[in-house]
Amino acid sequence: MSRVLRRLSLSGLLAGLLLCQPAFAAPGPSREDVDRSVALRENWQYLTREIAWPAHWLPDSSAFTYRKTVEGGFAFETADAVTLAKSAAFDHDRLARELSRALGRTVQPMRLPFTGFDYVGDRQTIAFWLDEQGWRCTLSDYHCEAQADPSRPRGFGVVRDLSVPADNHPRLSPDGKREALVEDDNLVVRRKGGAEPVRLSTDGSAGDFYDPETIAWSPDSRHLMIYRVRPGYARHVLRVEAAPDGQIQPRLQSQLYPKPGDAVDIEQPVLFDIDTGRETVIDAALFPNPYQLSNPRWRPDGRSVAFDYIARGFGQARVIAVDAATGTAHAAVTEDARTFVYADRRFVQELGKTGDEIIWASERDGWNHLYLIDGRSGRVKNRITTGDWVVREVLKVDEAKRQVWFMASGINKGEDPYFRHAYRVDFDGRNLTALTPEMADHDVSLSPDMRLLVDTYSRVDLPTVSALRRAADGSPVATVTRGDISRLAAAGFRPPQVFTAKGRDGKTDIWGLVVRPHDYDPAKRYPVIENIYAGPHDSFVPKQFWPFGYHSGGDKVIGMQALADLGFIVVQIDGMGTANRSKAFQDVAWKNLQDSGFPDRIAWHKALAAQDPSYDISRVGIYGASAGGQSTLNALLFHGGFYKAGVALAGCYDNRMDKISWNEQWLGWPVDASYAAASGVDHAAQLKGKLFLIVGEQDSNVDPASTMQVVDALIEADKDFDLLVVPGGGHSVGRSTGPIDYVTRRQFDFFVRALQ
Structure with missing residues (x-):
């Protein structure tokens, strides 16, 4: 049979399988059981009282x-x-x-x-x-x-959409006398009110234009910085909307969507002296290979201007400061990394009027901590925080008292290392004060005057409490709300089990959750399903009480409970390669996205099975969406001897097909063999077990063509699989949208057939 005929034959067979699902083998769950599970979230999520969200x-x-x-x-x-x-x-x-x-x-x-x-x-x-x-x-x-939003859109922040005009409203100087804007791709300044403009630049063109959205006046109105922009590659993803509302014929959708390796906009900072008209092009030696520059920000004294620089490949981050009088640039602070600088967790705050001191977050010692930096030399003046724990977020910096309020995890030995707590510390690292004593995960909102804080805390087995505390020492003022789950418990809710086991190195604790059926019988044997999201940008196992809705990357507890109630044990695990632990823990993912922490996950499964005879690891399934969809497919490609079935939703199965921002952060630049090593397309012939692919036709987060390229490779490799394409569906196509959700029911049906 020819390749084309074989594809048509397999495609037709696949379509028939999708239309004619086999009946459950007795004594499996009935359709009513499945519908009841799918409706669980809707039926339970309004049974709690006084569960409060952060203030x-x-x-x-x-x-x-x-x-x-x-x-x-x-x-x-x-x-x-x-x-x-x-x-x-x-x-x-x-x-x-x-x-x-x-x-x-x-x-x-x-x-x-x-x-x-x-x-x-x-x-x-x-x-x-x-x-x-x-x-x-x-x-x-x-x-x-x-x-x-009047500003011009940018594809993932790095390529401007030139089909949309920039916001070119006149930018008024701080003294109210002049305004700046762009005409014919060049910077002009005029007296307020529309007087004859003075052209300050003459070298702007359509291919190297001055961007009015980057205009930044100095506080004394004497200088101005703006970026001259050389446009990157405007890649567009095209999607056919097969069944649009209100019409019979399909509709073509287009989206600006830069992918790894594409040319990004190159921004060149240019400094102008308004009175003399002097133009200074800032020497790019300190930012030679930019992935992205932040917009310029002037120091309060007007003597210098600064911007942040992320290098292409994410190996370096800097704050560049430019002297207003001379145009000379220096690196106020530099962060270098052997692997990657975690861009989303950077924190920088320049102190005083001159920026001579900078608070900077760094992982240079293997843990994310705060440092006080000399903004003139870039040297560390002193550490603000230190230890084998992680600063998660800076809440507030009090320059007058030289104190920092921040969230951290891992300080308290003997408790879950992901639990966040609030602390206050002096700039010199002294007087570290714990503000949230309860053993729970805390979400803190600090009052603007820094006198009080609202502490909203919980665990998966502790309903949410919201308390008012004094910000100086964490002493209690009053309880604001205390969660009541009595009706939820009466309906059958039971908190999940927290379980830890050693990871691949035999030393590191790997944390996860276990959800069992409502009618769990320890004398029975249950197939296991893992809910996976292994993106390096965060950790994903729930730590707070709220069990409904969806976590960024997968179901929360009630979604797992709904599946468990059909006769499974459902788990979620944070393996190595995820965030919020040490730098080494997260670095496992560097140029290694196919790993997804599987050696740790499999060790965790085996450790639980050794303790719990009902935990049947001869029948393990897995499901996930987005990056979790990629991990699900890779489980069946690279660990098919352990995982027997998977539902992969909206996956980025080949990182060369996905968005530039997420993938270059973890796989680097230029595009190299590490991208192919993680590709579900390149390794499709290794598929073992049963696979169900689900994709929304109009996914604007992950190019849906990525799924179809996997389909093409699987057909070429003569592999059997299931496929569901949802017309008009977006990236969240696999997430419940009502009491009886079709896509969720199909997932549940698949696992019942595949594992029971």
């Missing part, structure tokens, strides 16, 4: 707001910081009506589609994010509207 403070520190669970859903409250008097943050009914009208869909008052908001101005307007867009609603008339 948002008002700018004057007089009060804070939060969302909590109530009868029928969720409500927003405002609490007075002094009296703790509570009131509704707004009229939920009116807001729901007006938001419904603005969105063109029904919004229920107790199920508003956002989890937090901030007051704007005099507390008569609220601002929140909805569907990745900013919204504002006025509380006088409850008018709601989306906030248009």
Whole structure:
């Protein structure tokens, strides 16, 4: 049979298999059992009371707001910081009506589609994010509207969309006398009010233009910095929308989508003296191979301007400072890495008016810590934090008192090393003060005046408590809310088991969760399913109580419970290669994404099986979405002797096909053999076990062609598999959208057939 005919024959057979699913083998779960499991989240998620979300403070520190669970859903409250008097943050009914009208869909008052908001101005307007867009609603008339972003879009932050005009509104100087803008790709300055402009540059062109969105005035209005931009490669991903609403014929969608190895925009900082017209092109020797520059920021004294630099390949990060009088640049601080600088966890704060001191986050000793840097020489003045633990987030820097409030994990021996706690420390590293004593994961919101903090803490087995504390020493002021899960427990909810085992090195603790069926019988043998997300950018096993919704990368506990209730034990594990432990722990992923922590995961499974006879590791399945979809496929390609079946949703199966930002961070630049080593396309012939691929036709996060390239390679290798393409579906196609969700049911059906 020819290659083409063989593909057509296999494709036809596959389509038939998808249309005609075999019946369950008795005595497996019935269709009613599956539907009941799929509906579990909808049926249980409104049974809790007083589970609060992290607080948002008002700018004057007089009060804070939060969302909590109530009868029928969720409500927003405002609490007075002094009296703790509570009131509704707004009229939920009116807001729901007006938001419904603005969105063109029904919004229920107790199920508003956002989890937090901030007051704007005099507390008569609220601002929140909805569907990745900013919204504002006025509380006088409850008018709601989306906030248009006038800036030019950029593909993953590194390639400008030149089909959209830049925001070229005149940028007013701090003294209010002049305004700057771009005309014919060059920088011009004019007197306020539209007087005849003075052209400051003449070398701008369509292929090397001055970007008005990067204009930055010095505080004294004497200087200005702007970037001249050489455009990168404008790669577009094309997607056919086969069944668009309102029409019969397909529609073509196009998205600016830079991929690894593509040319990015090259930004050249240029400094101008406004009075003399002198132009200084900043020497690029200190930023020779930029992946990205931050927009310029002037120091308060106006004598220098700084910007952040990330090198292509993520091996170096710097703060570059430029003298306003001379245009001379120096590296105020430099971070070099043998593998990668973790760009998303960088923290920099320049102190004082001159930037002569800088607080900088660094992993140079193998753990993420804070350093006080001499901004003139780039040398370390002293360490602010130290130890075999991780600074997770900086909450606030008090320059006057020379103190830092921050979140960290791993300090408290004997507890989960992922639990976050709040601390305060002096700039010189002295007087480290713990502010959140409970053994739990803490989410802290510090008041703007740094006098109080709201501490929202929980564990997977401890319902959420929200407490008001003094920021100086963590001493308690009052309990704001205390979660009540009595009705949830009565419905059958049981917290998951936390389990640890040694990883591949025989020394490092690997942490995970175990979810068992509601009717679990320790005398029976249960097939095992692993919920995987192994992206190096975070850790993913839930640490907080809220068991519903979806984690960034997979189901939370209730989604796992729904699957377990069909007769499985479902687990989630953070193997090596993920974040929030040591640098060495995360570095396992460097140029090694196919690893996905599998040696640690398999060791963890075997350790649990050795303790629990009901844990049947002769029947192990796996599922995951996005990077978790890639890991799922790789489990069956590289560890097919252990994993027997997998559901891979919306996976980035070949990192050369995926977005530039995520993949160059972990696999480096230029594109090399490490990309092919992790490719599910290149290794498709190694498939063992049963595979179900699911993809949304309109996935804008991961190019859906990546899935179809795997399909092509599997057909070429004569491998059997299942495929579900959801017309119009996006990246979240595998996540539950209602009481009876088709895609979720298909996943459950697959595992029942494959493992039972």
